[in-house]
Amino acid sequence: MLKKITDKIKKSKNFLITSHMSLEGDALGSELAVYALLKKLKKRAVVYNQDATPEIYSFLPNVRFIKNHIAEEHFDVGMILDCSDSSRTGKVKDALSCVGSIINIDHHISNTIFGDYNWVDAKAGSTCQMLYKLCDRLKVMDKNIALCLYTGIFTDTGNFTYANTTEETHRVVSNLMKYNIHPSRIDENLHSLCKPQDLMFISDIISSLKFDSRKQICWARIQRWEEKDYDLTEVVFSIMRLLKDIDVFILFKAIGKNKTRVNFRSRHIVDVNMIAKFFGGGGHKRASGTTVEDNLDAAERKVIPFVKRYTNGIKIGRKQ
Numbered sequence: 001m002l003k004k005i006t007d008k009i010k011k012s013k014n015f016l017i018t019s020h021m022s023l024e025g026d027a028l029g030s031e032l033a034v035y036a037l038l039k040k041l042k043k044r045a046v047v048y049n050q051d052a053t054p055e056i057y058s059f060l061p062n063v064r065f066i067k068n069h070i071a072e073e074h075f076d077v078g079m080i081l082d083c084s085d086s087s088r089t090g091k092v093k094d095a096l097s098c099v100g101s102i103i104n105i106d107h108h109i110s111n112t113i114f115g116d117y118n119w120v121d122a123k124a125g126s127t128c129q130m131l132y133k134l135c136d137r138l139k140v141m142d143k144n145i146a147l148c149l150y151t152g153i154f155t156d157t158g159n160f161t162y163a164n165t166t167e168e169t170h171r172v173v174s175n176l177m178k179y180n181i182h183p184s185r186i187d188e189n190l191h192s193l194c195k196p197q198d199l200m201f202i203s204d205i206i207s208s209l210k211f212d213s214r215k216q217i218c219w220a221r222i223q224r225w226e227e228k229d230y231d232l233t234e235v236v237f238s239i240m241r242l243l244k245d246i247d248v249f250i251l252f253k254a255i256g257k258n259k260t261r262v263n264f265r266s267r268h269i270v271d272v273n274m275i276a277k278f279f280g281g282g283g284h285k286r287a288s289g290t291t292v293e294d295n296l297d298a299a300e301r302k303v304i305p306f307v308k309r310y311t312n313g314i315k316i317g318r319k320q
């Protein structure tokens with residue numbers, strides 16, 4: 001598939017690049033790496049997203065060229081990156097209905113294979129890790145592309161701590177490091193951004209922690225989830241992950257009247273993609289989410305017994 005995709009890219013002139021709503025490091029890193037790659041090949045390319053780019057990613061090269069509106073235009077190819085289904089592009093879907101062909105490059109196990117060219121590798125820790133191969137094959141790697149790819153790999157592997165961090169991840173990163181990448185600066189851009197009131201907000205969430213009787217699942221909830229210019233979800237999970245032996249972490253966020261966002265994480269064992277799927281969502285084995293049309297209490301009453309039943313009989317203990 002990689003060869004078919006490189007051939008298609010070489011043959012085409014005019015590209016639309018997009019990803020999923022609620023942009024994060026892998027989505028933006030993938031888009032901007034592909035944008036830089038196409039520019040190097042002297043192609044026309046537009047990055048078009050439904051959502052505005054969160055401020056913390058403003059250090060990424062070419063981020064100012066990302067568009068949130070476009071005039072109607074024809075594109076030879078739509079490159080959809082890190083996106084499990086074309087509906088997750090939000091309003092960009094309208095523009096995709098008139099592109100010549102769709103290239104779908106992704107690592108979500110829940111990917112619906114919606115493209116004309118589908119390169120989906122659920123074993124890859126990030127889409128950026130996959131794109132390294134594409135850049136390598138097209139011989140376009142440079143400092144800007146390396147910075148984008150590093151950022152996506154870094155964020156999607158939880159700073160190289162999640163179970164999706166592999167030998168391949170480090171091999172790719174070691175090659176990217178040849179392009180004058182400064183991990184400490186990237187980390188500071190992405191993670192040193194809380195204001196004092198944010199820590200109080202996180203402390204409210206952490207004080208709601210509950211556990212199942214077998215101490216395998218823990219969950220927290222927040223009544224008034226605040227949309228900030230960066231997402232505190234991963235910060236909350238990184239605190240929950242400090243708990244010994246627990247495998248499943250769940251965060252319930254009230255995001256509207258009778259609307260609750262539920263995020264799932266697992267450390268080693270439980271397939272949380274299957275759990276999210278049961279409630280109409282999806283994602284990865286170790287990280288997934290869904291939105292349920294219920295208030296916090298009702299969502300918790302629905303989801304937690306299901307997770308308990310689902311994990312019952314699965315031996316959850318410390319590996320290694």
Ligand SMILES: [Mn+2]
Nearest residue numbers: 026082127156
């Ligand atoms: Mn990703």
